[in-house]
Amino acid sequence: MTAESAKAFEALEGQARELVALFGRAGYEFVAPAILQPAGVFLDQIGEQVRGRSYVFTDLAGEELCLRPDLTVPVSRLYLERHPQAGTEARYCYNGPAFRFQPLGPSATHPREFRQAGVECFGAADKAAADTEVLLLAVEAVRSAGLRDYRLRFGDIALFYALVDALDVPERWRLKLRHYFWRPPSFHALLDKLAKAERTEPNDVVAKLGETIAGKSQEEAEDIVSAYLDANGIPIVGNRTLREIAARLLDQAADLYADALPKEVATIIEYYLAVEAAPRAAVDKIGLIARGAGLDIDGALATVARRFDLLEEAGVDLSGAILSTEFGRKLEYYSGLVFQIEAPGMDETEPVAGGGRYDNLLTALGAPRPVPAVGSAIHTERLLAAVGGTPS
Amino acid sequence: MTAPSLVIAVPSKGRLKEKAAALFEAAGYTLRVKGHERGYRGQLDGLPDVAVEYTSAAEIVHQLRAGRVHLGITGEDLVREALSDVDSTVEFVAPLDFGHADVIVAVPECWLDVSRMADLEDVAEQFARNHGRGLRVATKYMNLTRRFFAKKGVTGYRIVESVGATEATPATGTSELIVDITSTGTTLKANHLKVLEDGLILKSEAHLIAAKRAGWHPRAAELRDIIARALAG
Numbered sequence: 001m002t003a004e005s006a007k008a009f010e011a012l013e014g015q016a017r018e019l020v021a022l023f024g025r026a027g028y029e030f031v032a033p034a035i036l037q038p039a040g041v042f043l044d045q046i047g048e049q050v051r052g053r054s055y056v057f058t059d060l061a062g063e064e065l066c067l068r069p070d071l072t073v074p075v076s077r078l079y080l081e082r083h084p085q086a087g088t089e090a091r092y093c094y095n096g097p098a099f100r101f102q103p104l105g106p107s108a109t110h111p112r113e114f115r116q117a118g119v120e121c122f123g124a125a126d127k128a129a130a131d132t133e134v135l136l137l138a139v140e141a142v143r144s145a146g147l148r149d150y151r152l153r154f155g156d157i158a159l160f161y162a163l164v165d166a167l168d169v170p171e172r173w174r175l176k177l178r179h180y181f182w183r184p185p186s187f188h189a190l191l192d193k194l195a196k197a198e199r200t201e202p203n204d205v206v207a208k209l210g211e212t213i214a215g216k217s218q219e220e221a222e223d224i225v226s227a228y229l230d231a232n233g234i235p236i237v238g239n240r241t242l243r244e245i246a247a248r249l250l251d252q253a254a255d256l257y258a259d260a261l262p263k264e265v266a267t268i269i270e271y272y273l274a275v276e277a278a279p280r281a282a283v284d285k286i287g288l289i290a291r292g293a294g295l296d297i298d299g300a301l302a303t304v305a306r307r308f309d310l311l312e313e314a315g316v317d318l319s320g321a322i323l324s325t326e327f328g329r330k331l332e333y334y335s336g337l338v339f340q341i342e343a344p345g346m347d348e349t350e351p352v353a354g355g356g357r358y359d360n361l362l363t364a365l366g367a368p369r370p371v372p373a374v375g376s377a378i379h380t381e382r383l384l385a386a387v388g389g390t391p392s
Numbered sequence: 393m394t395a396p397s398l399v400i401a402v403p404s405k406g407r408l409k410e411k412a413a414a415l416f417e418a419a420g421y422t423l424r425v426k427g428h429e430r431g432y433r434g435q436l437d438g439l440p441d442v443a444v445e446y447t448s449a450a451e452i453v454h455q456l457r458a459g460r461v462h463l464g465i466t467g468e469d470l471v472r473e474a475l476s477d478v479d480s481t482v483e484f485v486a487p488l489d490f491g492h493a494d495v496i497v498a499v500p501e502c503w504l505d506v507s508r509m510a511d512l513e514d515v516a517e518q519f520a521r522n523h524g525r526g527l528r529v530a531t532k533y534m535n536l537t538r539r540f541f542a543k544k545g546v547t548g549y550r551i552v553e554s555v556g557a558t559e560a561t562p563a564t565g566t567s568e569l570i571v572d573i574t575s576t577g578t579t580l581k582a583n584h585l586k587v588l589e590d591g592l593i594l595k596s597e598a599h600l601i602a603a604k605r606a607g608w609h610p611r612a613a614e615l616r617d618i619i620a621r622a623l624a625g
Contacts, residue, residue: 040550043526043550043551044525044526044550045525049547051538051550051551052538058553064553175517175521176514176517179513179517179548180513183513183545183547185545186513186545189545203507203508203589205504205505205507206504206505206507209504225504228504229502229504234501234502234584235502235584236500236502237500237501237502237562237563237583237584237585238500238502238562238563238565238567238568239523239562239565239568240500240503240515240519240568241522242502244518244519244522245502245503245504245505247518248505248514248515248518249504249505252505363524364524364525
């Protein structure tokens with residue numbers, strides 16, 4: 001199914017030419033970022049899991065490289081190369097191969113080499129408009145390729161963040177909830193632990209320092225920690241600073257004396273993460289859950305609702321669509337809208353297209369200022385298979 | 393000369409080689425190098441149809457996986473690191489009580505707030521917020537590290553490969569923490585590192601290991617039992 005036979009390749013390229021032409025007419029400039037990418041960028045941003053899914057290797061000069069596992073990061077790097085000040089609005093489209101190791105062996109629906117055609121929109125200040133623009137373009141693209149029947153699945157990371165922001169919990173827990181959101185198996189355990197006020201037994205040092213350090217200012221804490229290190233002949237070694245060590249000790253000391261996360265709060269989060277319904281119904285449900293708990297996330301909800309309005313006004317049929325609060329918890333660089341387009345008969349894990357908003361990625365890649373960004377990619381082999389263009 | 397009934401791979405240098413030789417000696421099957429002293433083939437006194445191959449401890453693992461040798465003597469750490477399919481390719485026949493080494497997770501001693509693996513995910517979150525990247529773990533045990541960290545639910549890190557002086561990398565700034573072997577802990581201490589309470593990945597020692605894919609005709613199986621009994625003492 002990969003572009004391994006000449007015939008399949010022709011069919012794929014024919015389809016991709018149409019897609020790219022469509023993107024071009026919509027104002028997206030065609031770019032072709034490097035296939036070989038520095039591995040560090042991916043590993044630093046997406047973490048070690050990506051190594052397990054990527055072809056990572058060391059070249060003769062000792063540089064760690066990878067075959068790009070997706071095109072969003074390479075296109076973002078290309079944007080920064082062209083616009084180091086990151087102040088420019090830009091729209092790019094692409095078509096080309098990406099590579100992922102398949103632990104169960106490559107298959108037709110999970111090939112190790114596949115071709116993505118997609119768009120990335122950088123620096124557009126009106127986020128709702130840009131979200132809609134990219135979504136519409138993805139829908140139009142799969143339609144123009146002949147996909148009549150499809151289902152849209154939506155999620156929104158910003159909605160979860162809004163919920164966490166509205167909770168009456170200490171900031172250190174808020175940071176934890178946001179971080180563990182991306183690690184679903186550990187997230188539930190974290191909620192449980194906070195709700196039961198289950199303290200992991202403090203280690204000796206934390207227990208000893210805890211009493212003296214609790215409630216102190218950051219500076220006082222640093223002095224105490226510094227004195228402790230000196231007294232025990234322990235030097236500061238490595239990149240983690242005294243400030244960071246003291247800050248976390250302060251958090252741990254605060255946890256020693258903190259009340260449990262109220263059961264209701266844990267329940268609200270669990271309820272929220274269980275919402276999966278038609279878009280309007282889901283928005284209503286989330287509103288009920290939040291208001292029932294006295295939490296105000298109306299702003300974030302209005303953004304989501306307005307997005308659906310815009311889509312419907314543009315003629316997108318949302319009757320079969322789904323809004324799932326769980327959806328999109330895999331790629332940590334997403335920050336707002338996430339969506340995918342599913343073809344009938346194909347598994348949820350095998351969408352023909354997907355995308356979302358990733359407002360934090362470009363600063364992580366070195367942009368001197370935040371760059372709002374949203375994009376989508378079409379899995380062209382799957383799309384071709386879904387419209388019956390290739391023998392399966 | 394007839395083809396050997398069984399091939400055993402033993403380490404070609406260092407402490408592992410000496411210890412293996414001493415073990416065979418004590419069991420009454422003295423290891424002899426064939427030809428000149430630096431040769432790579434040998435035999436066991438009293439077992440003329442056993443061929444001995446001297447190979448690096450790491451290469452022995454690959455020979456075992458492929459079934460090119462029947463038996464091998466090498467460290468469990470190397471086997472578990474290099475083979476993702478340990479159970480289907482090799483069998484640990486007998487621990488040999490030498491080459492002891494613990495594969496452990498160690499962090500700077502000054503991380504007073506860190507004592508367990510669970511702390512690492514929180515530290516990773518804080519570190520990413522302040523430094524714009526995840527933690528770096530220096531190691532030559534990439535697979536053992538990945539599996540262990542996944543089991544412990546730690547994700548906010550990346551591995552930097554390190555083949556020597558791993559314990560110095562936190563101080564030089566190329567890593568934040570390490571996964572390495574230690575036997576006494578003095579090197580860690582000298583580099584101001586401490587082992588996490590639940591940071592023991594593997595208690596390793598040299599093993600006599602059998603290759604499941606080798607040709608196990610009756611005489612080979614018989615020789616395997618003889619050698620296993622002799623080495624297990």
